[in-house]
Amino acid sequence: MIFQLLIVAILVLVVVYLKGVKNEQYWRKRGVVFYQRNKVVGIAWDYITQDRAFFEHFHDIYKKYPNEPAVGIGSVLKPAILLRDLTNIQHITSTEFNAFNHKGFEIIEEDTLANNIFLVNGRKWKLLRQSMSPLFTSSKLKLMYHTIDKSARDIVPYMRSNPKLMKGNALETVSTFCSAAMTAAVFGISANSIFESPFLKIIQNVVKPTFWLGLKFVLSINAPVLVRIFKIKFFSQAEKFFVGAIKNLLKSRVNEPIKRHDFADLCVSIQKNGMLKDEETGLEVDPTDELLAAQAFFFFTAGVHPTATAIYNTLLLLGQHPEALKRLHDEIDEAFDKNEGNMSFDVVAQLEYLDMVLNESMRLYPPVGYVLRECVSDSVLPVGNIKIEKGTTLFIPIFPVHRDEKYYPDPEVFDPERLYRDNKAKLNEKAFLPFGKGNRICIGARYATAQAKAGLVQLLRNFTVKTKVFGNDIKYKKDQIQVQLTNVDVEFIERKVKCYL
Ligand code: HEM
DSSP states (O other), X not given: OHHHHHHHHHHHHHHHHHHHHHHHHHHHHTTOEEOOTTTTTTHHHHHHHSSSOHHHHHHHHHHHOTTOSEEEEOOSSSOEEEEOOHHHHHIIIIITXXXXXXXXXXXXXXXXXXXXXXXXXXXXXXXXXXXXGGGGSHHHHHHHHHHHHHHHHHHHHHHHHSGGGTSSOHHHHHHHHHHHHHHHHHHOOOSSOOOSOHHHHHHHHHTOOOHHHHHHHHHHHHXXXXXXXXXXXXXXXXXXHHHHHHHHHHHHHTTOOSOOXXXXXXXXXXXXXXXXXXXXXXXXXXXXXXXXXXXXHHHHHHHHHHHHHHHHHHHHHHHHOHHHHHHHHHHHHHHHHHTTTOOOHHHHHTOHHHHHHHHHHHHHSOSBOEEEEEOSSOEEETTTTEEEOTTOEEEEEHHHHHTOTTTSSSTTSOOGGGGSHHHHHHSOGGGOOTTOXXXXXXXXXXXXXXXXXHHHHHHHHHEXXXXXXXXXXXXXXXXXXXXXXXXXXXXXXXXXXXXXX
């Protein structure tokens, strides 16, 4: 028995060794340097076994090969490559979009809530993106802004009546605001902002980084065939709740004469128009309650997680930089006094320093650390003339690009001035990608920016912030996609300012 086990162990080691050699040769043949650690499973192994975020492993590789346009990395069932060059990134996100329109994650049709714009691909993605785009135009955003602003104004007395929200766990506090704003945008406004929403708990559980979620995630990128065989679902625990909520919402809205300009309004009109049709291919997609629930689920998740992270990181940085905090307080106070507290969309959009601070915070700590694509038809990356075969996974490193001194002098320094007018013009626009780039750029970028600004304006008008760092170095939460700091917190301290009702 021991002898047989030994033979099996030796065979496994030989197979693993040969697969590692094969992975390395694959990229060497294409003139691409190969990352030597874990030649078979690449960073998936490090992610599962270490207490670090996924993006941190990419950052290590990115820094290790400063002169390479791309780095091949180990992957089980398909080739994988980390892009470093911005022209190559532009190539796959825009120029040759049709060859790289796949998001790189494997999902199954039965995973109802995974059928959202972020995760679906090809023509179905195109139909969904087209049908949801009207919700994200500038004019729609202006119409919806008062709902965001209302939640931002309401969070202030809510915090005062719940003092524990002021004294730490600030990410939870800003998530509570974002959740109320998203509840209003997706499910319609009510007289009072809903801060104790069951939706918040549900989406917090869905993305909680557990061993199983990490494993599913790694399989979804590296071994899609296993996701199909084992019918792996990501969001089953939120399915019943979200589908049920959307069904009730649409039933109550279908005969309502008032236009509210929110997600539910759009869904009702989409369903009235019947099948979504792709003229070129003849593909038809039925806008069922389930499909619309999947979009609501993703919008809600994105409106809470990365948006709250962006607000939180900004507050955190302001707490560490008193001169920037003072300048922003002054800008906000001046606008409040000039407009008698009426901080409309147009007023907030004109706060130049707020814009610089928020963008510099998303440069230093982009809420999403990287994105990926899968090649759907053979192509060649222009820089390095790298042949990419159908099925290859390509990683786009957001955090590492934002920290590259080639694009940002003193990249570790929080310096909003680098985004001031002429200074900004000198930066490489391609190197700022907190919302991704190209045809699949974040559809909610403008919405998220408006929500983050509305929250920051009300919070900073009423409070000042104090940042606490526990330990010497910044630590990141072990997360699949997000960039979240763990050993820091922000305290809110009351300011004495004139109150406009
Ligand atoms: C600060 C907050 C946010 C950040 C940093 C962020 C970032 C991103 C990133 C990096 C992507 C991937 C882009 C790519 O693959 O090239 C993305 C996609 C997406 N985001 Fe956001 N996002 C935010 C907020 C939102 C909000 C509020 C919504 C909706 C209400 C939203 C909806 C989407 C959708 C639907 C996609 C998929 C787009 C597609 O594939 O066509 N995001 N976002």
